[in-house]
Amino acid sequence: MTDDRTIQAPARRFTGKVAVVTGGGSGIGAACARRLAAEGAAVVIADIAAEAGEQVAEALRADGHQAAHIPCDVALAADWQRLADTVRATHGRVDVVVSNAYAMAIAPTHELAEPDWHRVLDVILKAAYLAVRHLHGLLPAAGGSLVAVSSVHALRGRAGFAPYAAAKGGLEALVRQLAVEYGPALRVNAVTPGPIATPQWRFTSEPDLRAEAERTVLGRFGTPEEVAAAVAFLASGEAAFITGATLPIDGGMTIRL
Ligand SMILES: NC(=O)c1ccc[n+]([C@@H]2O[C@H](COP(=O)([O-])OP(=O)(O)OC[C@H]3O[C@@H](n4cnc5c(N)ncnc54)[C@H](O)[C@@H]3O)[C@@H](O)[C@H]2O)c1
Numbered sequence: 001m002t003d004d005r006t007i008q009a010p011a012r013r014f015t016g017k018v019a020v021v022t023g024g025g026s027g028i029g030a031a032c033a034r035r036l037a038a039e040g041a042a043v044v045i046a047d048i049a050a051e052a053g054e055q056v057a058e059a060l061r062a063d064g065h066q067a068a069h070i071p072c073d074v075a076l077a078a079d080w081q082r083l084a085d086t087v088r089a090t091h092g093r094v095d096v097v098v099s100n101a102y103a104m105a106i107a108p109t110h111e112l113a114e115p116d117w118h119r120v121l122d123v124i125l126k127a128a129y130l131a132v133r134h135l136h137g138l139l140p141a142a143g144g145s146l147v148a149v150s151s152v153h154a155l156r157g158r159a160g161f162a163p164y165a166a167a168k169g170g171l172e173a174l175v176r177q178l179a180v181e182y183g184p185a186l187r188v189n190a191v192t193p194g195p196i197a198t199p200q201w202r203f204t205s206e207p208d209l210r211a212e213a214e215r216t217v218l219g220r221f222g223t224p225e226e227v228a229a230a231v232a233f234l235a236s237g238e239a240a241f242i243t244g245a246t247l248p249i250d251g252g253m254t255i256r257l
Pocket residue numbers: 022023024025026027028029046047048049052072073074075099100101102103123149150151152192193194195196197198199200
């Protein structure tokens with residue numbers, strides 16, 4: 001059995017395409033930006049963290065790819081409008097949208113402050129609606145693709161995660177809704193990651209990291225590149241007959257009793 005986690009880009013499936021990746025300044029979003037760019041896409045990173053977003057874009061440009069960072073709080077309609085205007089002027093189109101940015105608030109539900117509830121729902125769930133609202137006019141008449149990054153929290157409860165779970169569950173329902181509403185022109189799918197080694201785990205203790213890894217069948221965290229490979233597949237023509245799907249990238253976490 002091989003255990004080769006080096007994923008080779010199979011082809012340049014996105015040559016001539018334009019991809020918008022939210023939260024592309026870090027973790028899974030940055031891996032998606034790198035993967036889509038490596039396969040030929042012009043990548044627009046929409047991140048609230050200006051420095052991080054610019055750094056990823058700059059590194060891609062240094063490697064000869066077409067990439068830009070547009071500062072954007074995905075919860076704000078005005079930011080989406082500005083992004084859409086800029087992309088219209090620069091590229092005139094958007095072929096791929098990766099809705100990946102997230103916010104998190106962890107607290108017992110009865111202690112959760114109302115603004116925190118709204119923020120998590122807005123950054124994860126409303127953002128996907130705003131993406132469609134503002135980018136619809138830039139999507140192609142055929143062959144467009146939106147991939148939302150969900151979470152195993154959409155499927156399983158864990159104490160303290162109410163707004164995150166509700167937002168991700170809502171996101172998966174919205175993916176199916178949008179797939180029906182905008183197909184066949186636009187395919188809409190989700191990936192449902194389990195534990196993935198990104199900066200969001202930086203404050204977790206070693207024993208807790210080990211316990212999290214052991215909840216998966218494969219006994220480890222996934223890599224951002226492993227999620228990006230699935231996102232790129234779903235966004236590509238190779239997934240041309242897949243829409244409204246949610247693909248677990250969780251090392252088997254959610255199939256275990
Ligand atoms: N890492 C995991 O274990 C894991 C597991 C399941 C699901 N996910 C999902 O994967 C996605 C990416 O997570 P990650 O671990 O790569 O996180 P990360 O913290 O490494 O990166 C998140 C990025 O989103 C940006 N961002 C945050 N709020 C934003 C906003 N309002 N507007 C624009 N950008 C914003 C941040 O600046 C950051 O660059 C999220 O949707 C998360 O829910 C992650």
